Amino acid sequence: MSDAGILYLVPTPIGNIDDITERAKQVLASVDLIAAEDTRHSQTLLRHLGIERKLVSIHEHNEQQKVAWVLEQLQQGHNIALISDAGTPLISDPGFIVVRECRAKGFNVTALPGACALTVALSASGLATDRFCFEGFLPAKSGQRRKTLQSLLNEPRTMIFYESPHRIVASLEDLAAEFGNERQMVMGRELTKQFETYLTGSIAEVIAQVNADSNQQRGEIVLLVAGCPNKSxxxxxxxxxxxxxxxxxxxxxxxxxxxxxxxxxxxxxxxxxxxxxxxx
Structure with a gap:
């Protein structure tokens, strides 16, 4: 498909807008269309970068319906940049269906390196980085959340979760109930932003810090939990x-x-x- 367009997966900043890469700016300025999770949010970023391009909304509720449109645009030779609200597309964000179908139809898919909250948090956590598993967002309801955590009780790798601020206290309590108070963890919050914080220690110690400071119950949160130690x-x-x-x-x-x-x-x-x- 030499005349077909290219689908670019372009990471955007997770907080600090200066983390956008030069290559990302070049691609966003050169493509014919930009597929964004939230066009209003992305328009603010593009305006800051001085880029004017047609924005089309592709999110978790319409991705399946938009696939045919994406394939048609690529077939016509249009280059498309896929971006999410923040970070690397597809990482706990929409895009998997689009990429899968583009690959299946033989279109060129090019991913750019860039910001990703899970790798930022992991590299700064002080927990083991040689092996880790990313579990995305934990279930919203406590019963399902605890079942998920029970299935990970003996996971030896560092575990990484995203969590919403309104559920953070309940999720930490479920972590303590399933993994025990003494398991080591790190909570990263508002990464790369002005009020970035890392809370470290045992699960019980992190719970105490969160309960003592209501500001820790706000913003974007990444939880990292040490893997289960080798048994003897x-x-x-x-x-x-x-x-x-x-x-x-x-x-x-x-x-x-x-x-x-x-x-x-x-x-x-x-x-x-x-x-x-x-x-x-």
Whole structure:
């Protein structure tokens, strides 16, 4: 498709507008069309850069319907830049369907490097960076959120989540309930902006800092949680704890038995429950 257009994936600043790259500015100024998550938000950025281009809205609610239009524009030889409100397109933002279909039809897709909140937070966190997993936004409801966290209890890699300010306290409390108060974490807030902050320590310590300062419950938030440490034979419950658990399991579901055993012996119920699961 030598005469076809190119789809460019262009990162935009996550806060500090000066983080836009020279290449990103050149591409935005040269393409025929810009597909934006929120055209009003993106118009402000383009106005600051002195760029005037036609903006078309592509967001999570209309992406499926817009695919045919994108393919048609590329077929006609028009170059398109896809941008999100902030950061790298497709990272917890729309664009996956468009990119998938463009690839399937043989169109050229070019991604530019640039700002991304998860990599900014990870590099500054002090947590392990050699291996990590990005989980996006946690579920909005506590029940589903805790199920998701339970599935990650033994994840050895550093875990990264995005979170909304109005849910941050509840999500931190669910993290403590599932991972324990002592698991190490970092909370990055308003990254690259004037009021950027990093809160570090155990989950309990971060909760205390957030509760003590209401400003920490505002803005864009990234949560980073240390992976589960390598297990050893020393991590197994004591014989006394195992004996209590076995007695209670005869009369109760495993989860309830583990919770009561943990309460009796001062152990962590999630750790005990997971250990019991692994023994089955």
């Amino acid at each position: 034979d020393d991590d197994a419950p004591s014989a006394e704890v195992i004996a209590t658990l076995n007695v209670l399991r005869e009369e109760l579901p495993l989860k309830k038995a583990a919770a009561l055993t943990a309460k009796i012996h001062g152990a962590r119920k999630n750790t005990l429950y997971q250990w019991a699961i692994e023994q089955q």
